[in-house]
Amino acid sequence: MRTLHLADQDSRDAFIRFVSVRPPAAPERVAAGRPVGQRRFIAAGDANTHAALLERYGDQLSQALLDSDPDVDLExxxxxxxxxxxxxxxxxxHILRHAPKVVEVILDPSGQETERRDPVDRAPNxxxxxxxxxxxxxxxxxxxxxxxxxxxxxxLWHSDGLTYEFLSGIAQQLHDSDEMVMLAGGESAKDPLIFQLNGLPWRAFLEGRTIAEGYCLLLHLSNLELKTLPLEP
Structure with missing residues (x-):
C-alpha cells in the first residue's frame, strides 16, 4: 500500500495507507453460451488511406472507387x-528517428493557447x-x-490502534455533518494533490461514513468542475 501524510483540523497528523477503489467487474458478455471478446483487425494499409488515394487519383477518386475498389487491399x-x-x-x-522535443502548451479556460514552455517536473506532495x-x-x-x-x-486505511482512532474520528465528524472537506498540500495548504512524479494535480475531497464501530474514509479526486452557462440576454 502507498502512504500519504494527513493532518486534521486540529493539526494532528499521521502517515496513512491508501488504496484505489476499483469498480466491480462488468458482467461477462456471452453469445450462444460462449464468451465474447474483442480483437483488432487491419482496416487499411498506407496505400489505401483517403489521403493516399486522393493523391493518386485526384478528381477521379469517386469513379475509381466505383470501378475498382482501390481502398480495399484483399491481401x-x-x-x-x-x-x-x-x-x-x-x-x-515520416518515421522519427530521434525522440521529439516535448513542449508544454498552456490553455486558458476557453481552450485558447496562452503559453508554450519546456515541461516542468511536478514532484509528488x-x-x-x-x-x-x-x-x-x-x-x-x-x-x-x-x-x-x-x-x-x-x-484510507489505518495500520494500528492510533491511526484507527485518528481516521475513525475524522469519518465520524464528516458523517455527522453530511459534508466533504477539501484537502490541499504545500506550505500554505493551497496546492492540489500530486501522487506521483509529473502526475496530474487533483482537487481532493474527503468523505466519511460510519456504521457502529466501523468507518470508511474516501478521498474523491477531481480535475473538472461543472459550471452553469451564463443566461443569454
Missing amino acids: LVGRPIERTSTVYLDSQQ VAEHLPIRFTRTRLKRAVAVRRFVFARRLQ
Whole structure:
C-alpha cells in the first residue's frame, strides 16, 4: 500500500495507507453460451488511406472507387493484429528517428493557447514532511457530487490502534455533518494533490461514513468542475 501524510483540523497528523477503489467487474458478455471478446483487425494499409488515394487519383477518386475498389487491399485487410509497437511520425508521415522535443502548451479556460514552455517536473506532495491539510472549503455531499466530476477514489486505511482512532474520528465528524472537506498540500495548504512524479494535480475531497464501530474514509479526486452557462440576454 502507498502512504500519504494527513493532518486534521486540529493539526494532528499521521502517515496513512491508501488504496484505489476499483469498480466491480462488468458482467461477462456471452453469445450462444460462449464468451465474447474483442480483437483488432487491419482496416487499411498506407496505400489505401483517403489521403493516399486522393493523391493518386485526384478528381477521379469517386469513379475509381466505383470501378475498382482501390481502398480495399484483399491481401491486407482483415488480418488480425497481435502485437504492435509505438512509432512516432512527423507532419509528413515520416518515421522519427530521434525522440521529439516535448513542449508544454498552456490553455486558458476557453481552450485558447496562452503559453508554450519546456515541461516542468511536478514532484509528488502527499507523503512529504509537510502533511496535506483540511481547508476551509466544506460542501454538502449532495452539492459536491453535482459540482465536481470525480475521476478517482481512494480509501484510507489505518495500520494500528492510533491511526484507527485518528481516521475513525475524522469519518465520524464528516458523517455527522453530511459534508466533504477539501484537502490541499504545500506550505500554505493551497496546492492540489500530486501522487506521483509529473502526475496530474487533483482537487481532493474527503468523505466519511460510519456504521457502529466501523468507518470508511474516501478521498474523491477531481480535475473538472461543472459550471452553469451564463443566461443569454
